[in-house]
Amino acid sequence: MSVTPVMPMSADSRDERGGAHAAVASSSMVLRAGFAMSDLDVDGLWIGYAGLGGGLSAEVLEEILLGRRRATNHEHDLIAQALNDHFTDRGQDHPVPYSRDLDPSDD
DSSP states (O other): OOOOOOOOOOGGGOOTTOHHHHHHHHHHHHHHHHHHHSSOOHHHHHHHHHHTTOOOOHHHHHHHHTTSSOOOHHHHHHHHHHHHHHHHHTTOOOOSOOGGGSOGGGO
16 A cells, blocks of 8 residues: 655644544544555554554554544544554654644644
8 A cells, every 4th residue: 555644733723523523633644644654564564453453453453544544633643553563663753643643633
């Protein structure tokens, strides 16, 4: 799967559809950006996610990355942790924000 990195949506860039749509986009966008920066495929990310205790299937994980399904805060944090673990294992920073770091007005 090939995805293009994008920046998270700020509260000022929300569209007329409101907060729920913006929250899906924000979580999905930051996860998608982190995934695009990694050299992982969906299965590789799923292995790291499942190793942290995540219970979603690889197919549902891909739906979240594509923005077709909303991640709960817990799911978002496990996916972000799996991505950040991947980066820190390679001596890099941990660029993927956790749910607490997303704009709370987007919830």
